[in-house]
Amino acid sequence: MQITNICCIGAGYVGGPTMAIIAKQCPEIKVTVVDLNEARIAAWNDQDMDNMPVYEPGLSDVVAQARGRNLFFSTDVDKAIDEAQMIFISVNTPTKTYGSGKGMGADLKWIELCARQIARVSKSNKIIVEKSTLPVRTAEAIKDILQYAGNDIEFQVLSNPEFLAEGTAVEDLLNPDRVLIGGDSSPEGKRAIESLVEIYNNWIPRERILTTNVWSSELSKLVANAFLAQRISSINAISELCEKTEADVNEVARAIGMDSRIGPKFLKASVGFGGSCFQKDILNLVYISRSFGLTEVADYWEQVIIMNDHQKKRFALNIVRKLYNTVSGKKIAFLGWAFKKDTNDTRESAAIYVADYLLNEQAELRVYDPKVVERQVYADLDYLGSRTAEQNRASIGVGADPYEVCKGAHAIAVLTEWDEFKDYDWERIYDGMLKPAKIFDGRNLLDADKLRSIGFIVQSIGTKSLKKQLVAV
Ligand SMILES: NC(=O)C1=CN([C@@H]2O[C@H](COP(=O)(O)OP(=O)(O)OC[C@H]3O[C@@H](n4cnc5c(N)ncnc54)[C@H](O)[C@@H]3O)[C@@H](O)[C@H]2O)C=CC1
Numbered sequence: 001m002q003i004t005n006i007c008c009i010g011a012g013y014v015g016g017p018t019m020a021i022i023a024k025q026c027p028e029i030k031v032t033v034v035d036l037n038e039a040r041i042a043a044w045n046d047q048d049m050d051n052m053p054v055y056e057p058g059l060s061d062v063v064a065q066a067r068g069r070n071l072f073f074s075t076d077v078d079k080a081i082d083e084a085q086m087i088f089i090s091v092n093t094p095t096k097t098y099g100s101g102k103g104m105g106a107d108l109k110w111i112e113l114c115a116r117q118i119a120r121v122s123k124s125n126k127i128i129v130e131k132s133t134l135p136v137r138t139a140e141a142i143k144d145i146l147q148y149a150g151n152d153i154e155f156q157v158l159s160n161p162e163f164l165a166e167g168t169a170v171e172d173l174l175n176p177d178r179v180l181i182g183g184d185s186s187p188e189g190k191r192a193i194e195s196l197v198e199i200y201n202n203w204i205p206r207e208r209i210l211t212t213n214v215w216s217s218e219l220s221k222l223v224a225n226a227f228l229a230q231r232i233s234s235i236n237a238i239s240e241l242c243e244k245t246e247a248d249v250n251e252v253a254r255a256i257g258m259d260s261r262i263g264p265k266f267l268k269a270s271v272g273f274g275g276s277c278f279q280k281d282i283l284n285l286v287y288i289s290r291s292f293g294l295t296e297v298a299d300y301w302e303q304v305i306i307m308n309d310h311q312k313k314r315f316a317l318n319i320v321r322k323l324y325n326t327v328s329g330k331k332i333a334f335l336g337w338a339f340k341k342d343t344n345d346t347r348e349s350a351a352i353y354v355a356d357y358l359l360n361e362q363a364e365l366r367v368y369d370p371k372v373v374e375r376q377v378y379a380d381l382d383y384l385g386s387r388t389a390e391q392n393r394a395s396i397g398v399g400a401d402p403y404e405v406c407k408g409a410h411a412i413a414v415l416t417e418w419d420e421f422k423d424y425d426w427e428r429i430y431d432g433m434l435k436p437a438k439i440f441d442g443r444n445l446l447d448a449d450k451l452r453s454i455g456f457i458v459q460s461i462g463t464k465s466l467k468k469q470l471v472a473v
């Protein structure tokens with residue numbers, strides 16, 4: 001089927017950028033992105049590109065090019081469903097916070113609501129595309145709901161998981177390693193797969209478009225994220241060993257990464273991975289494995305999360321230890337709050353958990369992040385529920401000037417690897433701090449030797465310098 005009208009339910013970090021790129025690359029297809037969240041849709045439609053709800057390098061240009069031509073953002077979900085031949089479901093699938101599977105399984109209520117709405121509104125045959133990350137066999141539930149709608153409409157359900165990383169979404173979407181499409185092996189299923197292949201084939205070579213059965217596609221997405229996160233937990237585990245042995249984790253990562261069987265990517269030791277997906281998707285994998293009675297499999301993958309939690313806590317406790325075992329009333333400046341650079345997304349950011357530990361120790365925190373606004377920092381802490389909103393606001397401040405944020409601080413903690421941090425006037429920052437001025441670099445981002453020559457005491461993750469500095473402290 002030649003697709004000329006697409007709708008995407010969910011205008012978030014995936015729905016927005018993904019559809020913007022399809023609209024850019026396929027000017028003959030009308031793409032409508034819908035969401036229940038009116039403020040979000042208004043922000044996507046804002047003429048001032050600085051107000052876009054998702055910050056991604058290069059995205060505002062893509063949206064500016066296609067919006068109003070063949071890319072539309074709307075809250076009229078029914079109308080968009082009715083008109084579309086192909087409907088992407090790109091809604092949130094967070095970890096469940098209640099009932100059975102609480103804290104482990106994916107909450108699929110928004111997926112089910114979409115399926116019911118599609119079943120209710122549709123008057124013509126449609127291809128439904130799972131873009132959200134879903135537990136394996138979710139397509140079965142979606143099919144059930146659609147089939148029992150009783151309206152004699154033919155629905156094909158495809159799985160087309162998204163592999164973009166935030167901060168590089170535009171680049172990843174324009175030039176993906178692969179596109180994965182899972183579908184039925186029936187003639188109708190194959191035709192549906194082919195319709196989606198044709199869309200991607202407008203800019204992605206056919207050999208990079210992989211087609212599989214639905215279940216392999218659904219499961220591959222969870223597995224890809226689990227493997228990526230596992231590499232980070234592996235190198236973070238080694239970072240702790242490096243600190244005890246005077247090995248340098250950067251050197252170890254380089255040495256092992258040059259083995260082509262291991263490869264150099266995703267070996268950067270850090271304060272711990274964050275983001276909306278790694279933890280949720282691994283927990284989901286663990287939950288599914290346990291539900292099949294696969295205890296060893298579940299335990300194996302759960303360790304990736306346990307190690308990540310340990311790394312975040314270890315970083316925070318180290319700050320306390322190096323500030324003479326108390327941070328009560330001490331000012332600590334946070335550089336970065338986003339879960340990685342080049343995004344305004346803070347979901348599951350390591351910064352939130354490090355802040356929470358330090359606030360429990362009665363530290364006074366000041367935060368600077370180039371893209372995260374004050375209300376988001378408060379919302380993230382309030383969501384944890386560790387203390388009241390008033391208490392959070394009394395002990396953490398957010399500033400728009402990094403020099404002001406660092407002024408009078410006992411220590412600086414680098415939580416996000418924003419490039420601009422490297423280029424600051426570090427002598428000026430040093431002059432404004434209490435002495436000894438300490439930097440805890442959770443991203444191994446800064447030039448530690450240069451900072452030391454200024455007078456800072458620098459603690460990086462997994463480097464021998466940590467031990468040497470210990471002696472100095
Ligand atoms: N954030 C990322 O980088 C990636 C996310 N994913 C997956 O994509 C999915 C979406 O993730 P994000 O875009 O980050 O989530 P998000 O939370 O940014 O966006 C989801 C949007 O769906 C809307 N929504 C929920 N139910 C709705 C309904 N019934 N009708 C209309 N709109 C509805 C919400 O209002 C929200 O704006 C998740 O399953 C996630 O695991 C996959 C790859 C990358």
Ligand SMILES: O=C(O)[C@H]1O[C@H](OP(=O)(O)OP(=O)(O)OC[C@H]2O[C@@H](n3ccc(=O)[nH]c3=O)[C@H](O)[C@@H]2O)[C@H](O)[C@@H](O)[C@@H]1O
Nearest residue numbers: 162163164165166232266267268270273274275277339340
């Ligand atoms: O399903 C998803 O949501 C996406 O999850 C990740 O993308 P994302 O979370 O946006 O960003 P990553 O670059 O993977 O970084 C995740 C976290 O790991 C950290 N990280 C990454 C790499 C590394 O070597 N070390 C490290 O600590 C980052 O700082 C960040 O906190 C995957 O990389 C995407 O392929 C996937 O589509």
